[in-house]
């Protein structure tokens with residue numbers, strides 16, 4: 001079962017991100033503001049804005065390096081970043097302001113809330129979760145993001161043929177996330193017959209990825225698709 005959002009949580013998410021989305025829309029003439037914000041029906045559907053061919057979401061973008069570099073390479077993709085803490089968000093916004101980049105929307109808040117409030121079902125092409133906190137202690141396990149509940153939410157928000165990428169350096173999280181995603185059979189392992197990739201399928205590296213590579217850690221990359229099982233990456 002997905003966590004139910006209460007009206008207060010929704011209102012807070014709206015209020016907190018309203019300025020961000022509005023200032024983004026105002027500075028980007030490719031978007032039309034319209035009256036979507038007054039629409040009380042949830043969710044808002046960010047994929048309806050602009051003329052982007054694809055929409056990608058990064059959950060837990062940290063300082064936003066992955067999001068920013070990808071947005072520079074893939075101009076026809078709208079990158080929406082979700083980050084729980086403000087420091088990385090502020091750094092990313094400063095960086096965006098110094099350029100004329102127009103395909104990143106950074107949002108602040110808990111991914112479970114933001115994904116439900118800002119994305120319609122079947123609206124995203126790609127979702128990335130890169131090196132999330134592993135929360136190794138048993139009593140902290142419930143803080144892990146790569147859970148059945150998250151995978152169900154991601155599956156719902158992905159378009160048919162959409163892809164979910166996630167990566168970790170942590171062997172315990174690697175095992176845990178695998179057993180959780182098996183509970184969502186609609187998401188098919190695109191690395192099959194392997195369980196994961198040992199080399200990155202990405203074009204750019206994340207901050208944590210660079211750190212772990214310098215420390216010679218083994219990294220695990222997962223690619224799951226809302227696709228026919230015969231597809232391979």
Ligand SMILES: C[S@@+](CC[C@H](N)C(=O)[O-])C[C@H]1O[C@@H](n2cnc3c(N)ncnc32)[C@H](O)[C@@H]1O
Nearest residue numbers: 060061062083084110111130131133206207208
């Ligand atoms: C270990 S860092 C990895 C940052 C980045 N992805 C990288 O690879 O460099 C994990 C990030 O996920 C964020 N985070 C954790 N739980 C989250 C949640 N529920 N919603 C949004 N962000 C979350 C944390 O604030 C942190 O910035």
